Amino acid sequence: MPADELPETFHVTTDEQLRAVSSLTRHRIMAVLRFEPATITQIAERMGLAKGSSSYHVRLLERAGLVKVVRTRKVRGVTERYYAMAARSIEMPDPGEGAPDVLMRHAVADLEASPVDGERHVRMAHLRLTDEQFAELGARLEALADEYRELSDPSLPDVSLTFALFRPAPRGQAEEDSE
Numbered sequence: 001m002p003a004d005e006l007p008e009t010f011h012v013t014t015d016e017q018l019r020a021v022s023s024l025t026r027h028r029i030m031a032v033l034r035f036e037p038a039t040i041t042q043i044a045e046r047m048g049l050a051k052g053s054s055s056y057h058v059r060l061l062e063r064a065g066l067v068k069v070v071r072t073r074k075v076r077g078v079t080e081r082y083y084a085m086a087a088r089s090i091e092m093p094d095p096g097e098g099a100p101d102v103l104m105r106h107a108v109a110d111l112e113a114s115p116v117d118g119e120r121h122v123r124m125a126h127l128r129l130t131d132e133q134f135a136e137l138g139a140r141l142e143a144l145a146d147e148y149r150e151l152s153d154p155s156l157p158d159v160s161l162t163f164a165l166f167r168p169a170p171r172g173q174a175e176e177d178s179e
Contacts, residue, residue, distance in 0.1 A: 007088070009088070020061050028047060033084050038082065040055045067083045
């Protein structure tokens with residue numbers, strides 16, 4: 001299925017789906033499938049996994065509905081399956097009070113695993129905004145990410161963009177929570 005025919009967003013709603021996306025390995029498999037379909041063998045090679053491990057993780061993602069078979073072909077009597085993402089993006093439910101944000105943890109793990117000598121743009125800014133400014137900035141960041149996703153060319157190297165716009169816990173509460 002061409003990328004332009006994919007649904008825009010897959011909403012994670014079940015425990016099975018949440019468990020599937022909570023694994024860093026499965027998160028990285030979905031990144032491999034982000035722009036083009038791949039076989040179990042191709043996924044294993046790109047990730048440095050054993051084929052059995054790759055197959056196990058892809059089956060869990062498929063069962064959860066996050067990836068699907070988009071084409072098959074016979075190779076020396078064996079049916080080769082090509083897997084692709086089920087949607088262009090995945091939307092996670094709010095983690096809830098005190099729960100970890102899975103996507104941010106995966107993003108930090110990906111950043112830490114990226115080549116140290118590679119170009120990076122990492123920045124944290126503390127702002128003071130009105131509710132309207134907060135909403136406007138969130139909308140602008142999402143629009144910018146969508147704009148560049150539309151410009152993405154599968155033949156180019158992967159680039160990850162992660163942002164989190166949030167109001168931190170009040171100072172007294174953050175200190176109490178860490179004790």
